[in-house]
Amino acid sequence: xxxxxPVPTAFGGVDHCMLLTFHDQTPLRRVxxxxxxxxxxxxxxxxxxxxxxxxxxxxxxxxxxxDAGARDRFLGIMHAQATRMAxxxxxLLSLSRVELSAHVRPDALxxxxxxxxxxxxxxxxxxxxRQVRIEVELPQTPVMICGDREELLRLFENLIENALKYxxxxxxxxxxxxxxxxxxxxxxxxxxxxxxxxxxxxxxLPRLTERFYRIDAGDSRAQGGTGLGLSLVKxxxxxxxxxxxxxxxxxxxxxxxxxxxxxxxxSRPEV
Ligand code: ADP
Numbered sequence: 159x160x161x162x163x164p165v166p167t168a169f170g171g172v173d174h175c176m177l178l179t180f181h182d183q184t185p186l187r188r189v190x191x192x193x194x195x196x197x198x199x200x201x202x203x204x205x206x207x208x209x210x211x212x213x214x215x216x217x218x219x220x221x222x223x224x225d226a227g228a229r230d231r232f233l234g235i236m237h238a239q240a241t242r243m244a245x246x247x248x249x250l251l252s253l254s255r256v257e258l259s260a261h262v263r264p265d266a267l268x269x270x271x272x273x274x275x276x277x278x279x280x281x282x283x284x285x286x287x288r289q290v291r292i293e294v295e296l297p298q299t300p301v302m303i304c305g306d307r308e309e310l311l312r313l314f315e316n317l318i319e320n321a322l323k324y325x326x327x328x329x330x331x332x333x334x335x336x337x338x339x340x341x342x343x344x345x346x347x348x349x350x351x352x353x354x355x356x357x358x359x360x361x362x363l364p365r366l367t368e369r370f371y372r373i374d375a376g377d378s379r380a381q382g383g384t385g386l387g388l389s390l391v392k393x394x395x396x397x398x399x400x401x402x403x404x405x406x407x408x409x410x411x412x413x414x415x416x417x418x419x420x421x422x423x424x425s426r427p428e429v
């Protein structure tokens with residue numbers, strides 16, 4: 159369920175802010191519809207690059223057979239399409255793996271800080287390409303949570319990569335953290351990823367974590383997006399008893415904040 163709540167935002171106001179908490183109350187019929195939609199969407203997403211590949215193969219076997227320049231150009235495009243299909247399949251598999259284990263809580267004690275740092279380091283080449291400076295404001299001391307390292311890497315990869323993709327080229331992305339209390343008064347460790355790009359209009363906020371939901375499909379594809387990243391983020395956070403806060407002032411940027419119960423607080427009863 160999506161709960162619009164007046165919480166203080168990174169922008170100092172309470173506008174355009176959406177807190178997503180994950181208590182599934184979806185009726186069975188709606189679940190069936192969503193499943194059918196998902197299969198239709200996934201098939202469509204895979205068909206598009208596949209159709210492009212078939213088209214180029216036909217052209218290479220026919221009109222472009224003896225044109226070396228065209229062949230090289232087409233092979234480059236085919237390679238990009240094949241990469242896109244591979245990424246989509248990877249994301250679909252990750253999503254189904256996380257969904258299947260939704261009710262099993264990850265139980266390894268992990269320090270969040272080196273995980274976030276590793277993701278930032280791995281994304282430096284993309285940041286350089288986009289001419290974006292990543293500023294990191296994280297504590298020097300460990301922050302332990304009960305988690306799954308690989309899933310947490312995926313989660314922060316998605317959030318920081320989105321900030322680099324949809325943030326303004328030539329600007330900065332700030333990755334910061336704070337210890338606070340959640341709405342039910344329990345301690346919560348938060349990692350916020352803030353960009354200074356085009357931001358997100360309020361009507362899109364409640365749907366952003368739906369599978370294949372994109373504000374601008376062409377834009378997302380041009381950036382190599384599959385439309386599954388935030389859905390994966392939602393499911394990973396759900397499994398970690400976490401929550402996602404999305405804040406944005408359109409035209410000024412967006413902040414995605416992941417909140418986690420620290421390890422010592424995990425044994426509190428489920429709400
Ligand atoms: P994608 O693979 O398309 O990036 P995501 O699930 O990660 O898929 O994001 C869904 C959509 O949310 C994106 O297509 C984009 O329209 C929007 N979005 C995500 N992050 C941001 C951001 N930081 N700023 C603006 N829009 C964003």
